[in-house]
Amino acid sequence: AQSVAQPEDQVNVAEGNPLTVKCTYSVSGNPYLFWYVQYPNRGLQFLLKYITGDNLVKGSYGFEAEFNKSQTSFHLKKPSALVSDSALYFCAVSSDNYGQNFVFGPGTRLSVLP
Amino acid sequence: NAGVMQNPRHLVRRRGQEARLRCSPMKGHSHVYWYRQLPEEGLKFMVYLQKENIIDESGMPKERFSAEFPKEGPSILRIQQVVRGDSAAYFCASSPPGTGGHGYTFGSGTRLTVV
Numbered sequence: 309a310q311s312v313a314q315p316e317d318q319v320n321v322a323e324g325n326p327l328t329v330k331c332t333y334s335v336s337g338n339p340y341l342f343w344y345v346q347y348p349n350r351g352l353q354f355l356l357k358y359i360t361g362d363n364l365v366k367g368s369y370g371f372e373a374e375f376n377k378s379q380t381s382f383h384l385k386k387p388s389a390l391v392s393d394s395a396l397y398f399c400a401v402s403s404d405n406y407g408q409n410f411v412f413g414p415g416t417r418l419s420v421l422p
Numbered sequence: 423n424a425g426v427m428q429n430p431r432h433l434v435r436r437r438g439q440e441a442r443l444r445c446s447p448m449k450g451h452s453h454v455y456w457y458r459q460l461p462e463e464g465l466k467f468m469v470y471l472q473k474e475n476i477i478d479e480s481g482m483p484k485e486r487f488s489a490e491f492p493k494e495g496p497s498i499l500r501i502q503q504v505v506r507g508d509s510a511a512y513f514c515a516s517s518p519p520g521t522g523g524h525g526y527t528f529g530s531g532t533r534l535t536v537v
Contacts, residue, residue, distance in 0.1 A: 352455070352457065352515075353465055353467060354466065411526050
């Protein structure tokens with residue numbers, strides 16, 4: 309069975325500093341990995357995905373994520389955090405690209421302090 | 423606690439028919455979200471509802487799609503006069519009021535196929 313862990317409930321970072329939101333996964337076969345963001349009173353928004361190819365994936369709003377197969381991780385990163393990045397971030401994994409076996413992590417709340 | 427229940431798991435409709443997708447949130451959850459996943463894309467937000475209210479429907483197509491979350495019973499996503507492009511997996515999520523993150527639970531999805 310697939311699973312996703314986001315080991316941190318909350319991440320606090322000062323504006324302008326780099327940020328990392330951690331995600332590890334377990335899946336049989338090749339993983340399809342996703343990051344989503346949720347702003348208050350809004351639905352999830354897609355940030356980026358890894359299907360195949362380069363391990364470093366670039367996405368929306370300056371975010372990127374690094375796929376590490378040996379560590380089964382897909383950490384979300386940004387070189388310089390903005391206060392407007394404060395939101396909930398969800399990592400997700402699927403064993404296919406069609407959503408039949410989509411599993412989301414529990415979410416990590418990111419607070420960027422001015 | 424049975425989690426977020428979506429049914430049917432698979433739904434086949436002919437072009438022009440109506441599709442009704444149901445979502446029963448977790449016990450104690452009063453917020454429901456619907457998402458659509460198309461091949462080669464991630465989940466796309468459609469609508470956010472609370473009991474008897476639509477909070478954010480910015481992701482809903484302007485025509486043929488509607489959603490409700492009545493005081494009693496499941497949330498319903500309704501697609502009228504379905505077309506082939508509506509074929510996708512539709513996911514529902516629920517959360518209790520005042521939380522997110524760890525209160526956010528997804529259902530297993532309904533796969534709609536339009537033939």
